[in-house]
Amino acid sequence: MADIDLSSVGKDFAGTPALQDITTRFHDGEFIALLGPSGCGKTTLLRLLAGFEMPDRGRIAIGGCDVADAGRGAMVPPEDRNIGFVFQSYALWPHMSVRRNVSYPLEIRRLSRDAxxxxxxxxxxxxxLGDYADRMPSDLSGGQRQRVALARCLVSDPQAVLLDEPLANLDVALRASMQAVFTDFHRRTGATMVYVTHDQSEAMAMADRIAVMDRGRIRQLDTPQNLYERPASRFVAEFVGRGTVVPVQAHDGAGRARILGAEVAVNAAPQSRFVDHVCLRPENLAISETGDLRAKVARVTYLGGKYLLETVLDCGTRLVTETRARFDPGAQLGLTINAPWAFAED
Incomplete structure (x- = not known):
């Protein structure tokens, strides 16, 4: 297994930067998710790791060995990197049985028949897949085909596994069950895994750390909990989870701030005396008759056992909170702000 190191990696297409100055390390055995909007560079980064593209700038090392160095014009081809790649489209050979699909990478390497x-x-x-070994891909469900792609990847004992939105073609129920398959696969193999997705719930459920990307840069690489509870920038705060970013009107540098006209306690990074925004998640807002803010319910969404309320303040700011009690659109509420995360805008 292997660490993955990227040093000042950049890639352009037709003169437009797709990746800009990516410098980071994915540790040996980690499950890393690359998360971001379409066009943010996550698939380009995955293709550079696989060797399908050459970086225009910077260096990539896997397991301590350079596999791409733009400065020297050196690049190790994909077949020599000992990396598994699971495609969104499965990429199975339709004329081969499940067993042959899985064994074919070993046949190419000319291993012995017994091995x-x-x-x-x-x-x-x-x-x-033991009971499906003799079936053809056309006889399998989407989830079974994805398992074949995983088995084909596993059979080569790769030092890293790259996955490009592998659940995007599956229905919601099957995607949920396949998340457990990927998690078990990671735990069993101990391989370093880099997983591209635009689905936050997938990333949150499976990854040890998530790299949130925007316009070719990694904006924050952190645990799912830290990304949600302690976003480092406005982009991350608005992209990850539900919530609203609002400006801080005043801050005393000691954990008290004025937000939307209310004096509240806030959380911030240690020794962070300058903050200018807070992220108000649903759990930071409590419904109270004596609340600091007055709001009107604009929309109600049932989430199963609780309701998501979209509310509008008199100033026009929209805030989202959750409750087990049902409120109708148009209802007037009092809201109390409880210890939101404060940060300095980047």
């Missing part, structure tokens, strides 16, 4: 049979059977069993 191929042993490793193929182990990969099939690890992904729950």
């Amino acid at each position: 191929i049979a042993t490793r193929t059977e182990a990969a099939l069993q690890a992904t729950g």
Whole structure:
């Protein structure tokens, strides 16, 4: 298994930067999710790691060995990187059985017949495909085909596994069950995994750390909990989870701030005396008759056991909160702000 190191990596397409100055490390055995809007550069970064593209600037090392160095014009081809790649489209050979699809990478490497049979059977069993080994891809469901792609990746014993939105083609229920498959796969193999997705719930559920990307840069690389509770910028605060970013009107540098006309306690990074925005998540807002803010319910969404309320203040600011009690649109509420996260806009 291997660390993945990126040093000042950049990539342009037709003169337009797709990646800009990416410098970071994905640690050995980590499950990393690349999360961001369309066009932010996450798939480009994955393709650079795989060796499908050459960086225009910077250096990439996997397991301590340089696999791409733009300064020297050196690049290790994909087949020599010992990296598994799971595509969104599965990329299975339709004329081969499940067993042959899984074993084919070993056949290409000219391993012995016994070694191929042993490793193929182990990969099939690890992904729950033992009973489907002799079926053709056309006879499988979407989730089963995805398991074949995983087994084919696992059989090569890769030092890192790259996954490009592998659940995007599955229905909601199947995606939820496949998340457990990927998590088990990671735990069992211990491989470093880099997973591209635009689905926040997938990233939050599976990743050890998430790299939130925007316009070719990593805006924050952190644990799911820290990204949600302690975003480092307005972009991350607005992109991850529900909530509203509002300006701080005044801050005393000691944990008290004036927000939307109310004096409230705020949380901030240690020794952070200058903050100018807060992120108000649903849990930072409590419904109270004596609340600091007066709001009108604009929309009600049932979430199963609770309701999501979109409210509007007199000043026009929209805030989102959750409650187990039902309120109708147009209802007037009092809201109290409880310890939101404060940060300095980047």
